[in-house]
Amino acid sequence: MTKSMECKFLLEALSDYVDGTLSEELCEKIQRHITECQNCHIVVDTLRKTVYLYHATASEPANVPPNVRDRLFRSLNLEDYVE
Amino acid sequence: MIEKITPEILVEALKSGDRNEFARLVDAYSGPIYRMALKMLGDQQDAEDVLQNTFLNAFKHIRSFEERSSLATWLYRIAANEALMMIRKQRHETTLTDTSLEDDEGEDYSPLQFVDWCCLPEEELLSSEARSHLDQAIQHLTEKLRIVFILRDLEGLSIEETSQVLNLSQTAVKTRLLRARLNLREQLSCYYGERLRDRSKAK
Numbered sequence: 394m395t396k397s398m399e400c401k402f403l404l405e406a407l408s409d410y411v412d413g414t415l416s417e418e419l420c421e422k423i424q425r426h427i428t429e430c431q432n433c434h435i436v437v438d439t440l441r442k443t444v445y446l447y448h449a450t451a452s453e454p455a456n457v458p459p460n461v462r463d464r465l466f467r468s469l470n471l472e473d474y475v476e
Numbered sequence: 477m478i479e480k481i482t483p484e485i486l487v488e489a490l491k492s493g494d495r496n497e498f499a500r501l502v503d504a505y506s507g508p509i510y511r512m513a514l515k516m517l518g519d520q521q522d523a524e525d526v527l528q529n530t531f532l533n534a535f536k537h538i539r540s541f542e543e544r545s546s547l548a549t550w551l552y553r554i555a556a557n558e559a560l561m562m563i564r565k566q567r568h569e570t571t572l573t574d575t576s577l578e579d580d581e582g583e584d585y586s587p588l589q590f591v592d593w594c595c596l597p598e599e600e601l602l603s604s605e606a607r608s609h610l611d612q613a614i615q616h617l618t619e620k621l622r623i624v625f626i627l628r629d630l631e632g633l634s635i636e637e638t639s640q641v642l643n644l645s646q647t648a649v650k651t652r653l654l655r656a657r658l659n660l661r662e663q664l665s666c667y668y669g670e671r672l673r674d675r676s677k678a679k
Binding site for chain 2: 404405408409431432435436438439440442443446447448449450451454455462465466468469471474
């Protein structure tokens with residue numbers, strides 16, 4: 394496989410790789426490739442970090458502002474549950 | 477996935493019109509549904525409209541809920557459809573020629589940015605300015621990619637659950653997720669690359 398083909402393969406397998414759902418054999422293939430290809434190494438690291446940052450922002454509790462909750466309950470005729 | 481963190485809602489009670497159970501359902505799921513709508517639409521009023529329509533529709537159609545998917549998946553499906561309909565409607569109001577969702581097929585997703593910004597400290601990567609940039613970057617994705625990314629990476633649904641919500645094959649979900657992530661990586665590389673340059677200038 395030429396280097397550019399390896400880069401293309403890495404790109405296609407990237408999500409599975411960072412999610413840890415790629416087979417061991419293919420993981421090893423990617424690990425070998427990124428020791429030789431600096432650009433792919435950066436793409437793997439920064440993609441993993443991108444996913445991590447979004448996970449970090451989404452791990453905070455999802456709350457509905459109190460006035461939005463009040464209007465929601467009223468629109469559903471559940472006003473007796475408005476606190 | 478979300479089912480694990482929410483109190484168990486009794487579908488039979490919902491179907492028999494138990495108002496107390498409806499109120500519990502709304503409190504259990506309104507947070508995630510509102511967040512999904514807000515990230516999808518980028519506007520609080522639009523997100524609130526989607527939130528209300530989602531539960532109005534859920535109440536209206538609960539009797540036809542066949543429990544082939546989880547309650548969470550079913551609610552996300554209603555909410556995703558509401559959000560996508562709102563985007564279509566807004567687009568129809570601004571352009572008369574194209575009412576379909578933006579197409580992203582055939583676009584080249586090869587990486588162009590090769591800046592390694594991973595070394596930036598966590599407080600800079602997640603500063604309030606950076607967080608607002610993370611939100612803006614999502615808005616630059618096409619709707620097809622945005623909804624998949626939000627469900628999978630922000631709401632934490634599995635690939636299978638995302639495919640059920642959007643009625644897409646798991647392969648299509650994976651392809652769109654990869655494209656969304658690569659697109660966001662490009663945008664974040666531009667933003668954090670600047671931060672890196674600022675830091676090296678300051679030294």
